[in-house]
Amino acid sequence: MRRELTPRERRGAALIALALVLWAAWWLLVQSWFLDPLSDLQEQADTLRQQEQRYAGALAQRDSLEQQLQAARRDPSSRSSLLPGEDPSAVAADLMQRSLDLVKAHADQGPGCQVTQRMPITPERDSAEPYRQVKVSLTLDCAMEPLVGLLHELEYGQPFLFVDNLSIRRATSAPASGGAGRLQVHLLLRGYLQQATPHKAQPSKAPAAGPETESRQQPDPAEQADLDDQPQPLTPSEEPDA
Structure with a gap:
């Protein structure tokens, strides 16, 4: 219980x-x-x-930032931070060639580095950004030492480039022990175009009206009086009856 x-x-x-x-x-x-x-x-x-x-x-900080922005725009060296050219497709091709040249400059360091795939990209114009951007997609078969040198040049070189995406993976053919050898690297680089300088059309100026022009437009009073005194031809309705 x-x-x-x-x-x-x-x-x-x-x-x-x-x-x-x-x-x-x-x-x-x-x-x-x-x-x-x-x-x-x-x-x-x-x-x-x-x-x-x-x-x-x-x-x-608005006033100070605007002053810094105006000073940067007036500085000639700031133009070198943007990609030259006005055609986005041509600028993207130039950016791709510049990236290939940078990779070739570090190709002999360590185990080496080479480009396996490359593709220029021209995104649509974003109205919220003052400059138009172009991109380049690179796939590298690169070791660590040349990759570090390449990223250093991309970060501190001019024109300024930005890395939107960086993917580093160990190669499938790498040995199980020891160094990784070459790595599979995917880079997505972004740069900005310089603003095109608008060409303003010069308005055509009409010739100024001088004294000679005014004298041609206005008849002499004596000539006008002689014209008034001359007999005017009669119209058929005003002819006298015979």
């Missing part, structure tokens, strides 16, 4: 049950209805406050 609980045990069980009921009532009536929405509103307010501070800091 089950043993009956002592009064002390019954009081303990009742207190535990009361605590569970109070906790459930608190969670249902207070936590879920009031505290959780208030905490969400507080998090949103903190996020908005951080955004406001960030935007206020950006607005405070």
Whole structure:
């Protein structure tokens, strides 16, 4: 038979049950209805406050950033940071050739480096960006030493190039032990074209009206009086009857 609980045990069980009921009532009536929405509103307010501070800091630096931008535009050396040319397809081809030349410059370092696949890419013009971009996709069979030199030249060389995607994998033919030898590397390079200089058409200027032109347009008063005194020919309706 089950043993009956002592009064002390019954009081303990009742207190535990009361605590569970109070906790459930608190969670249902207070936590879920009031505290959780208030905490969400507080998090949103903190996020908005951080955004406001960030935007206020950006607005405070607007004048200095505009001055730096104008100075960079006036600096002739800044033109060398962009790819020369106006035709995106031609510029992408030139960028691909420049990338191939950089790879060939590091081809003799260590185990070597060579290009296995290459493809120029001309994305559509993005109206949100002030400069049009071109891209080149390269697949390399390259060791670590020439790859480091190649990436260093891409980062610090001019015109400026950006690596949108870099994938490095161990070659399937690499030995199980020892050095990795050559790696399979995929590079996606991005560069920007220089803005084309608009050619403004010069408006044709009409010859200025001088004294001679005005004298030709306005007849002499004496000549005009002589013309008025000369008899005018009669029209058929004005001829006198015979």
